[in-house]
Amino acid sequence: MKVLVPVKRVVDYNVKVRVKSDGTGVELANVKMSMNPFDEIAVEEALRLKEAGKATEVVVVSIGPAQASETIRTGLAMGADRGILVKVEGNVEPLAVAKLLKAIADEEKPGLIILGKQAIDDDSNQTGQMLAALLGWSQATFASKLEVDGSDFKVTREVDGGLQTIKLKGPAIVTTDLRLNEPRYASLPNIMKAKKKPIDDKNASDYGVDLTPHLEVLKTSEPPGRKGGVKVKDVAELVSKLKNEAGVL
């Protein structure tokens, strides 16, 4: 079974994000970029399947600017076998990403696609679900455990009330939650091997997918600063404030 893992190049999670002075988005110039952390978890899970003999090949794919090849190399340095880079300039919406991934899945015919549940830049949490719908495959989002059963899967999901375990018919889509695994550190031997692994260079036009955005960002702004708290003298005052001032009761 081949496993396809889409990975996104995002602002590193340690970076303190700043809004651009003209409010059109966040500052990306000279900002450290990394693989989306949920996607790292997805790569790790695919590698564990391969090491357990359940998967035969792990392919990482990234849709983004030319520098997204660095994100693919990170995946290859973790141990993935090869990469596909679909070069796209500017913002690509989840639906366009899902359409591109569908086209790639049609070509590659993976038995499983593992995606991060969301990217930490726009937090859309849509691509996996849209891709499942486009492909007509079964899906399990927010996975905290993944077991392979022949060509089918048993997935434990993190849902509001606790954990839900579902069975999926393969081929399937799984999106990762934080507790699925702890991604490995790329080892020196794997870093040395990564350079020799192939990355297939593609353009969106190769797949005939229309990337025209359907959304327009009107304004990006900093979250409001935190206001100081107040002390209340008793429960009655607390309840009264929650009712009358905060309006949450």
Place this chain on the structure above:
Amino acid sequence: MLLDLNEEETLLKESLDQFAAGAIRPKIKPFVDRHEFPTDLVKEFLSLGFMGTAYDPNFGGGGLGARGSSIVAEVLARAEPGFAAIYLCNSAPMSVIARYGSDELKRKWLEPLCRGDFIASFGVTEPSGGSDVASIKTRAVEDGDSFVLSGSKVFSTNAGTPLHGASTFVAVTDPELGPKGLSTFVVPVGTPGFKVGKPGRKIGWRIADSVELFLDDCRVPKSNMVGNRGDGLKQILTTLSLGRILVGASGLGLARKAMDLAKVYGAGRKIGGTPIFNHQGLTFPLADGLTKIHAAELMIRNAACLADAGRPFRLETSMAKLFATEMASEVADIALQVHGGYGVFEEYEVSGLLGEARVLRILEGTSEIQRLVIARELLA
């Protein structure tokens, strides 16, 4: 640009940064507090193969040279300076074997060291010798197809740890030849007569143990000699010179750590209702510190590039080591000053950096030795 990283260096730094953030930083404090070698953490680091960063891929290395290994030392030092110490003290024996050892010796010792099966130490300095490596008294006497070593060494880092597998020793093989009568030997742990002393408690390199080593008629096969008989002094001088790049890089990482701590603490601290960073009295020294950090980074990178290109590097490594380690002490001091009174309390990480920085101005040649090397080049 000089500081641009190539693809492998980028991946190396990225993975090391993740290891520093995910493994070292969350777990290291209790070891620093107890001055204890973090065995499991070092084992995890060894399993990633980074000890081999600099060396020949034919012997299990990464082939990334001094440029690659200076990145390792810097990232580790920024997480915890003593962790960089464990790395660079293992690099010295690896470098001497990699540069001068036979293929057989490399197969036997360099390969497992690159793989991280165990760590090694270097026995150069003697109780009476200090920086004067030419006054070494440890003897190696030829006897049949072996050499028998006797003597003692001090400040041997890594040697007292459970992960220690071998040490390289410099000993006198031909006393009548003076400085040309020194040779280097690999002595495996477990060789009868090879004993390790107790580690002392230090103000710097707190998690790395530095011990005294005793050789009491230690017999090793002739094939354990590194390179040629009589080349010992030349080998140590080159190995020390290469090591200076890594000590400089540790100073660079340490200074960055001090700067990180100063920024975080200072940002939340007010005096007379005004954030302390509104006062130039504290921000100007930090600005000077950052400028020197940049200068040190350029000097280290340049020295590493020279060494990797096979060009003369002794002058540049001495200057980089001198500048970067003196700078590290200075920046650690500024960072402590930003913390005010809290800066001298051990619960504040910054307090320990002064001692950590102090070590770097002494080993692999003190600052005074570096000045001697530099002055000699000037007057040559």
